Amino acid sequence: MPTPPKTPNLIPARPRIAVLLGDPGGIGPEMAVKLLARQRNLDAARVLLIADPVVLAAGERVAGVKLDPLRIDGLDDLRFEHGRPTLLQRDWMQGREPVLGESNEASGRASFEALELATAAVRRGQAEGIVFAPLNKHSLRLGGLVHEDELRYMQERFAVTGFVCEFNLTGSLWTSRVTSHIPLKDVASHITVEGVGDAVKIIASALRRAGVAQPRIAVTGLNPHAGDGGSIGMEEIEIIAPAIERLRAEGYDARGPFSPDTVFIGARRGDVDAVVSMYHDQGQIAMKLMGFEQGVTLHGGLPVPVATSASGSAFDIAGKGVAQIEGLQQAFDLCVRMASGGPVRTLSSAETAA
Numbered sequence: 001m002p003t004p005p006k007t008p009n010l011i012p013a014r015p016r017i018a019v020l021l022g023d024p025g026g027i028g029p030e031m032a033v034k035l036l037a038r039q040r041n042l043d044a045a046r047v048l049l050i051a052d053p054v055v056l057a058a059g060e061r062v063a064g065v066k067l068d069p070l071r072i073d074g075l076d077d078l079r080f081e082h083g084r085p086t087l088l089q090r091d092w093m094q095g096r097e098p099v100l101g102e103s104n105e106a107s108g109r110a111s112f113e114a115l116e117l118a119t120a121a122v123r124r125g126q127a128e129g130i131v132f133a134p135l136n137k138h139s140l141r142l143g144g145l146v147h148e149d150e151l152r153y154m155q156e157r158f159a160v161t162g163f164v165c166e167f168n169l170t171g172s173l174w175t176s177r178v179t180s181h182i183p184l185k186d187v188a189s190h191i192t193v194e195g196v197g198d199a200v201k202i203i204a205s206a207l208r209r210a211g212v213a214q215p216r217i218a219v220t221g222l223n224p225h226a227g228d229g230g231s232i233g234m235e236e237i238e239i240i241a242p243a244i245e246r247l248r249a250e251g252y253d254a255r256g257p258f259s260p261d262t263v264f265i266g267a268r269r270g271d272v273d274a275v276v277s278m279y280h281d282q283g284q285i286a287m288k289l290m291g292f293e294q295g296v297t298l299h300g301g302l303p304v305p306v307a308t309s310a311s312g313s314a315f316d317i318a319g320k321g322v323a324q325i326e327g328l329q330q331a332f333d334l335c336v337r338m339a340s341g342g343p344v345r346t347l348s349s350a351e352t353a354a
């Protein structure tokens, strides 16, 4: 009879994480290769790298590192060896080198197909999480994405009928948003009592899972100065304040509506655990200024953690070898912790370095 391990609690769960290179024309391949060149990441998880070989080779050249993957032919053949990523490669680019610094159909298709394969691995019960290096939404569209964004695409692939929402994390502060990747001119018509309620509830639930028993959630207004008593717009009075009242009656510690331009002053000093904004830039400009390098995006509402860096495809520095990977590292760490049932917060730089 085999001897049971003496210290089972110290054995890492090593969840299976699908890792994607992101947009071939950007810094994603370089970032993903740098991430997987860190031995501690291969010790923490069983990595399934899904990649086009030409894009991977380009990423290796820019990063100045060569990975030593275990190659498999398909998901039916999935296996892992400790300390090496498993590589499932597909010739999406048909042998063509990625064109750095631009969006095009080939890049979009390669990114999109890799995402499709990663969701297939999850659906087949062969991966407990997904981490992708930065995608580019314009390329994705050229490559066939018809959804609002990759989150809504994954929602459909995972047959999630409930509300999904992007979370952006920097340190211990979280944000969610009522609208996400839609034109600014359409935002006001998408702000509803139900939408505000959904965005607060989903982040409250995520924070509770992260160990915050009664999350304090600040809700922004839509208009300058949260409407200034109705003199600069009525959405606060007619929609957002009633939504907050309803949430408070249901037991949520929702506060506001706060002026969108100043809400992060209190949030930064720890007055709240999360900020729910009405649209992308209300939250992301502040979050990126507070911690662009460490920022993480988590795709809330999906059956498994799907995480990426807050930073994007950075076409302006593609191929230069200067891409930082702290955000992607944080995304990977968070995904591994969530997939193995551990704490959900992001770590400080000192903790990450330890």
Ligand SMILES: NC(=O)C1=CN([C@@H]2O[C@H](COP(=O)(O)OP(=O)(O)OC[C@H]3O[C@@H](n4cnc5c(N)ncnc54)[C@H](O)[C@@H]3O)[C@@H](O)[C@H]2O)C=CC1
Pocket (backbone or CB within 6 Å): 027, 132, 133, 134, 135, 136, 137, 138, 297, 308, 309, 310, 311, 312, 313, 314, 315, 316, 317, 322, 323, 324, 325
């Ligand atoms: N994780 C993801 O998949 C994300 C994807 N995006 C996508 O990226 C595309 C471009 O977005 P932008 O707004 O131009 O923002 P961006 O984050 O790609 O670039 C903004 C600025 O930050 C710099 N930068 C970005 N990442 C860096 C890194 N890792 N190391 C050093 N410098 C870095 C860039 O050089 C640029 O000056 C869009 O299509 C957007 O949808 C944006 C954010 C996250």
Ligand SMILES: NCC(=O)COP(=O)(O)O
Pocket (backbone or CB within 6 Å): 149, 150, 151, 166, 168, 280, 284, 297, 308, 310
């Ligand atoms: N799905 C990742 C993503 O869209 C991140 O970009 P952002 O819109 O949160 O800036």
